[in-house]
Amino acid sequence: xxxxxxxxxxxxxxxxxxxxxTARLVHTRFREGHTMADFKKVIDTKANEWLGDPHWQKxxxxxxxxxxxNFENYLExxxxxxxxxxxxxxxFELDFSxxxx
Numbered sequence: 895x896x897x898x899x900x901x902x903x904x905x906x907x908x909x910x911x912x913x914x915x916t917a918r919l920v921h922t923r924f925r926e927g928h929t930m931a932d933f934k935k936v937i938d939t940k941a942n943e944w945l946g947d948p949h950w951q952k953x954x955x956x957x958x959x960x961x962x963x964n965f966e967n968y969l970e971x972x973x974x975x976x977x978x979x980x981x982x983x984x985x986f987e988l989d990f991s992x993x994x995x
């Protein structure tokens with residue numbers, strides 16, 4: 895199954911896999927070292943998030959999903975890479991057992 899077939903299946907769309915613009919986006923991401931699994935993660939993540947939302951579902955398209963900047967961002971989202979929440983600082987404790995130095 896091609897990337898576009900997978901997108902069409904998940905997003906209930908009918909994009910043409912032979913479109914030059916679409917093919918260029920997909921081939922460029924593959925040349926950058928991305929895999930079919932990466933494409934599936936991006937498609938699944940955004941389809942789960944955007945399907946059913948009238949405003950966002952229109953963005954389930956190759957030009958949005960496979961754009962260089964967007965693709966990287968969406969791939970990171972799909973991996974669940976969220977910056978760690980910093981822990982609160984430890985309270986400062988005075989130790990008077992040693993006396994003055």
